[in-house]
Amino acid sequence: MRDLLRLLRYARRYWLYLLASVVLMACVGAAHGMIALLVGPIFDRVLNPASADAPVLLFTDPVFGHRVYLEDIVPASIHNVASMVACAILTIFLVKGLCDYLANYLVNFVGCSAVTDLRNTVFDKVLKQGAQFFEAHSTGRLMSSIMNDIEKIQVATSHILADLLRQSFVVLGLLFVILHKDWRLALVSLTVLPVVIVPTARIGRRIRRTSRRSQDNAAELNQILQETLSGHQVVKAFGAEAYESRRFRAAAHRLLKTNLRYVLQQAMSSPLIELFGALTIVGLLWYARNQIKVGSMTAGQFTSFVIALLMMYEPVKRLTGIHNIFEQAIGASQKVFEYLEHIEEIRDHPSAAPLERFEQGIVFEDVSFRYPSVSNGYQLRNVTLSVKAGEVVALVGPSGAGKTTLVNLVPRFYDVSSGRLCIDGRDIREFQLASLRDKIGIVAQDTFLFNDTVANNIAYGRPDVPPEAIRTAAQTALAEEFIQQLPEGYQTLIGERGVKLSGGQRQRLAIARALLKNAPILILDEATSHLDTESEMLVQKALANLMAGRTVIVVAHRLSTIRRAHKIVVLESGRICEIGTHEELVNRGGVYQRLHELQFVEAGAVMDL
Ligand SMILES: Nc1ncnc2c1ncn2[C@@H]1O[C@H](COP(=O)(O)OP(=O)(O)O)[C@@H](O)[C@H]1O
Numbered sequence: 098m099r100d101l102l103r104l105l106r107y108a109r110r111y112w113l114y115l116l117a118s119v120v121l122m123a124c125v126g127a128a129h130g131m132i133a134l135l136v137g138p139i140f141d142r143v144l145n146p147a148s149a150d151a152p153v154l155l156f157t158d159p160v161f162g163h164r165v166y167l168e169d170i171v172p173a174s175i176h177n178v179a180s181m182v183a184c185a186i187l188t189i190f191l192v193k194g195l196c197d198y199l200a201n202y203l204v205n206f207v208g209c210s211a212v213t214d215l216r217n218t219v220f221d222k223v224l225k226q227g228a229q230f231f232e233a234h235s236t237g238r239l240m241s242s243i244m245n246d247i248e249k250i251q252v253a254t255s256h257i258l259a260d261l262l263r264q265s266f267v268v269l270g271l272l273f274v275i276l277h278k279d280w281r282l283a284l285v286s287l288t289v290l291p292v293v294i295v296p297t298a299r300i301g302r303r304i305r306r307t308s309r310r311s312q313d314n315a316a317e318l319n320q321i322l323q324e325t326l327s328g329h330q331v332v333k334a335f336g337a338e339a340y341e342s343r344r345f346r347a348a349a350h351r352l353l354k355t356n357l358r359y360v361l362q363q364a365m366s367s368p369l370i371e372l373f374g375a376l377t378i379v380g381l382l383w384y385a386r387n388q389i390k391v392g393s394m395t396a397g398q399f400t401s402f403v404i405a406l407l408m409m410y411e412p413v414k415r416l417t418g419i420h421n422i423f424e425q426a427i428g429a430s431q432k433v434f435e436y437l438e439h440i441e442e443i444r445d446h447p448s449a450a451p452l453e454r455f456e457q458g459i460v461f462e463d464v465s466f467r468y469p470s471v472s473n474g475y476q477l478r479n480v481t482l483s484v485k486a487g488e489v490v491a492l493v494g495p496s497g498a499g500k501t502t503l504v505n506l507v508p509r510f511y512d513v514s515s516g517r518l519c520i521d522g523r524d525i526r527e528f529q530l531a532s533l534r535d536k537i538g539i540v541a542q543d544t545f546l547f548n549d550t551v552a553n554n555i556a557y558g559r560p561d562v563p564p565e566a567i568r569t570a571a572q573t574a575l576a577e578e579f580i581q582q583l584p585e586g587y588q589t590l591i592g593e594r595g596v597k598l599s600g601g602q603r604q605r606l607a608i609a610r611a612l613l614k615n616a617p618i619l620i621l622d623e624a625t626s627h628l629d630t631e632s633e634m635l636v637q638k639a640l641a642n643l644m645a646g647r648t649v650i651v652v653a654h655r656l657s658t659i660r661r662a663h664k665i666v667v668l669e670s671g672r673i674c675e676i677g678t679h680e681e682l683v684n685r686g687g688v689y690q691r692l693h694e695l696q697f698v699e700a701g702a703v704m705d706l
Pocket residue numbers: 232468470471476494495496497498499500501502503
């Protein structure tokens with residue numbers, strides 16, 4: 098119930114449209130009642146030439162006792178009963194059709210719009226989540242929720258709204274007719290209703306469980322799909338096609354089984370209702386025969402009653418079906434609401450102030466850090482380090498030492514577990530996140546490029562940067578030359594993740610991006626480690642242009658970069674074990690000397706080749 102209310106909240110903005118469709122649907126309901134009422138005169142008067150020429154009574158208003166005649170609702174110029182009925186039937190169907198059409202459109206408009214709003218909200222919410230959230234939720238699953246689950250909700254809400262309104266009014270209209278014709282008979286006929294509704298509700302609960310499992314299976318399939326498609330090269334390189342195919346088939350089979358179970362459960366409710374309907378009609382026939390014999394009912398009136406009852410079958414079936422669809426929507430909305438409720442781990446403190454300028458420096462004060470998903474041990478321990486404005490600080494250390502972890506704390510991809518990280522003397526958690534990140538440029542080992550033009554990738558997220566600025570950035574990043582050789586220059590699409598570019602070209606685009614952002618603090622995390630020697634030289638030059646005049650923390654593995662640093666920080670197993678300049682550290686006999694010698698040998702080996 099709570100979930101339904103939450104879903105309906107998204108429809109609240111569209112209440113005017115909803116109101117209009119309620120009115121229109123009420124007309125549809127009334128039209129159904131009128132059709133059932135007209136059956137009486139058709140049998141007793143139109144199809145019975147011996148009938149008297151009296152006015153045709155349709156019904157008596159139950160509140161004021163007005164009698165409503167057919168003559169009241171058709172043009173006065175028509176006097177023949179057959180023409181009057183014909184005219185009334187045509188008019189009623191015309192009005193009903195129009196109202197139904199409009200109301201259906203409006204209701205679906207509300208349903209689709211509300212769900213579009215919901216999807217947008219979920220997307221925004223997911224975007225705001227920190228790294229921790231994405232570690233816990235796989236891309237495939239998130240995509241499945243945002244697309245398929247919300248799609249299910251959309252179908253369901255439009256169905257629920259449309260059917261609930263339409264069928265309720267139709268039932269009301271027809272209920273009026275049968276109660277009016279013979280209220281005792283009506284009440285007796287209606288006693289079968291609970292016999293129908295109780296078992297369908299029970300089936301509904303099972304349907305909800307199956308529906309939820311079906312979403313899970315679909316998400317699983319989605320995840321396999323997403324991984325194998327984006328990792329298609331690895332799949333081929335390891336000849337794992339058959340393995341992936343088996344995995345996919347197994348998941349697809351699970352989905353199939355769940356879906357079939359769902360169909361079975363859903364198909365169970367209609368035959369159940371039909372059976373009870375048939376029983377009722379058989380009973381009614383027997384009763385009516387006696388009533389007509391004693392003259393307390395005409396054949397036309399009885400037909401009108403039975404037709405109204407039969408006409409109720411479809412709406413009642415649909416109303417109980419709504420329950421099933423509703424269960425389905427609730428099943429689908431659970432994950433979606435879970436994402437909506439998830440509180441971002443990294444967010445602005447209520448009293449956060451913007452970081453206007455970066456002037457003095459970055460200071461790690463006894464910082465320890467543990468990844469939230471890791472239960473034992475810290476990935477950073479008691480790190481104390483200061484980076485003065487304008488300095489270049491190099492981080493070196495073996496793989497897994499915590500270098501990436503350390504630099505990722507600066508833009509608050511994660512928050513420190515203990516200690517403080519300060520910029521210009523204030524804890525970075527006191528600054529507004531957007532203003533903090535605005536001051537930091539990052540070039541990492543893997544650059545994420547979007548499947549867009551070169552120009553848009555350089556000016557990512559800033560649609561109104563002038564083309565000259567993009568060109569200047571590209572020139573400074575030494576990317577201009579290769580960009581101009583691309584088929585459409587700056588307007589060339591670079592493919593998913595930039596597959597159409599080489600590693601060195603991708604890095605230079607990333608550098609151009611950082612140049613354009615022009616942030617005072619720069620983080621370079623092994624920006625050249627994927628590259629061959631030649632493109633590395635180009636990228637190194639581009640990096641030198643980028644570093645000019647900025648405060649830089651560089652995770653480096655090449656001596657050339659490290660030599661230029663004001664300070665070298667050696668990390669090992671999450672601890673700082675040495676700090677100093679190249680000259681101070683190179684002969685100290687510590688980790689740095691070892692790394693340095695290793696690299697010297699490696700560089701020599703490359704030279705020999
Ligand atoms: N997202 C993560 N969740 C849990 N542990 C992580 C995560 N990222 C890195 N680690 C662990 O933290 C340690 C430091 O990793 P990292 O900072 O990437 O090292 P480096 O960049 O120095 O090679 C490693 O032991 C690694 O296994």
